[in-house]
Amino acid sequence: MTIAHRFGTYEIAFETLSAVGEAVGDRRAFVITDRNVESHWRQSLPKAWPTLSVEPGELSKSPDVYVAALEWLASVGADRRSVIVALGGGVVGDLAGFVAATYMRGIDYIQAPTTLLAQVDSSVGGKVAIDLAAGKNLAGAFYPPIRVSIDLETLGTLPARHIRNGMAEVLKYGFIEDPDLLKVSAQVDEATIRKCLEIKARIVEADEFETTGERAKLNFGHTIGHAIEKVLGYQELLHGEAIAIGMVVETRIAESMGLAKRGLAKEVEAILSRHELPVSHPVLSNAEALIGAMMRDKKAVGSQIAMSLVAEFGQCKLIPSISRGVMEDALRLSA
Ligand SMILES: NC(=O)c1ccc[n+]([C@@H]2O[C@H](COP(=O)([O-])OP(=O)(O)OC[C@H]3O[C@@H](n4cnc5c(N)ncnc54)[C@H](O)[C@@H]3O)[C@@H](O)[C@H]2O)c1
Numbered sequence: 232m233t234i235a236h237r238f239g240t241y242e243i244a245f246e247t248l249s250a251v252g253e254a255v256g257d258r259r260a261f262v263i264t265d266r267n268v269e270s271h272w273r274q275s276l277p278k279a280w281p282t283l284s285v286e287p288g289e290l291s292k293s294p295d296v297y298v299a300a301l302e303w304l305a306s307v308g309a310d311r312r313s314v315i316v317a318l319g320g321g322v323v324g325d326l327a328g329f330v331a332a333t334y335m336r337g338i339d340y341i342q343a344p345t346t347l348l349a350q351v352d353s354s355v356g357g358k359v360a361i362d363l364a365a366g367k368n369l370a371g372a373f374y375p376p377i378r379v380s381i382d383l384e385t386l387g388t389l390p391a392r393h394i395r396n397g398m399a400e401v402l403k404y405g406f407i408e409d410p411d412l413l414k415v416s417a418q419v420d421e422a423t424i425r426k427c428l429e430i431k432a433r434i435v436e437a438d439e440f441e442t443t444g445e446r447a448k449l450n451f452g453h454t455i456g457h458a459i460e461k462v463l464g465y466q467e468l469l470h471g472e473a474i475a476i477g478m479v480v481e482t483r484i485a486e487s488m489g490l491a492k493r494g495l496a497k498e499v500e501a502i503l504s505r506h507e508l509p510v511s512h513p514v515l516s517n518a519e520a521l522i523g524a525m526m527r528d529k530k531a532v533g534s535q536i537a538m539s540l541v542a543e544f545g546q547c548k549l550i551p552s553i554s555r556g557v558m559e560d561a562l563r564l565s566a
């Protein structure tokens with residue numbers, strides 16, 4: 232699968248990690264990974280490649296770790312022709328991608344995603360970022376990789392909760408575009424990941440910099456989901472779990488606005504529950520905090536809260552302004 236962007240194109244390849252060596256060729260490669268992934272998968276890449284292994288988890292998307300990674304590249308002699316290999320989940324991909332975007336004003340990098348979430352979503356599209364104290368992903372860039380190498384074997388060591396986490400994004404593609412994806416089993420295969428990436432590829436190619444509203448479709452469940460994550464302080468729920476709840480609440484909003492038929496939110500709930508994803512949480516009774524968090528989101532424009540809502544499975548609509556009352560009712564009904 233080939234993705235086109237402003238500078239050219241890159242390939243998404245389903246291949247073993249050992250194939251990354253061929254993609255790098257005679258250039259020098261530098262691996263950025265985390266300790267969990269290192270212990271399971273680092274040995275699949277050439278031994279000689281210098282490796283920086285960060286602590287697993289979101290806290291590694293910090294300015295401190297980012298600067299430490301830049302200093303490390305300088306200390307091991309990475310130059311403009313070097314290639315960074317981001318071996319890991321979305322945390323490593325976002326961090327290493329932003330390091331690649333800024334080291335010597337930008338060097339090439341390869342995404343080697345090892346979580347389901349990274350394979351169906353974060354490794355493709357060129358959004359890279361770190362977090363600031365003021366919020367998540369506040370420093371970043373649109374900076375596409377030169378290749379995305381997906382090795383399905385890596386999912387074999389991924390904890391079940393993280394498989395479900397990625398499944399929430401798979402189901403999101405089902406709700407917004409391809410209802411066939413709503414029938415997937417817990418055992419994801421290459422065909423499923425391909426379908427998701429084809430949807431993501433088409434959307435990011437149509438709207439690389441999130442300006443036309445097309446890319447906003449991918450945010451179904453995310454306006455509420457991000458607010459939940461923020462109010463809970465990024466503890467307790469994983470991203471996919473928060474957006475699962477967000478998809479239910481947002482479908483209730485679509486119902487109450489007359490955009491979706493009555494009962495669609497219940498259907499969304501049933502599908503998510505089949506995959507053991509949460510569909511409610513006590514935090515939903517704190518409408519004040521959630522709406523406050525949505526207004527401060529970087530995607531909010533002025534005080535308008537936009538949402539990408541599903542009208543029926545496979546059909547999505549961007550609504551630029553959702554009223555406070557409608558949100559409060561949907562949150563109350565979902566709590
Ligand atoms: N750039 C984008 O477009 C985009 C899109 C969605 C999410 N994201 C970002 O992605 C991040 C979340 O990514 P994630 O869910 O992949 O989390 P993650 O990178 O933290 O990985 C989840 C956990 O699984 C471990 N792990 C990873 N691969 C493994 C494997 N194969 N075997 C065993 N353990 C493994 C990690 O060490 C970690 O503990 C967030 O920071 C989010 O902002 C970015």
Ligand SMILES: [Zn+2]
Pocket residue numbers: 352400453470474
């Ligand atoms: Zn997401």
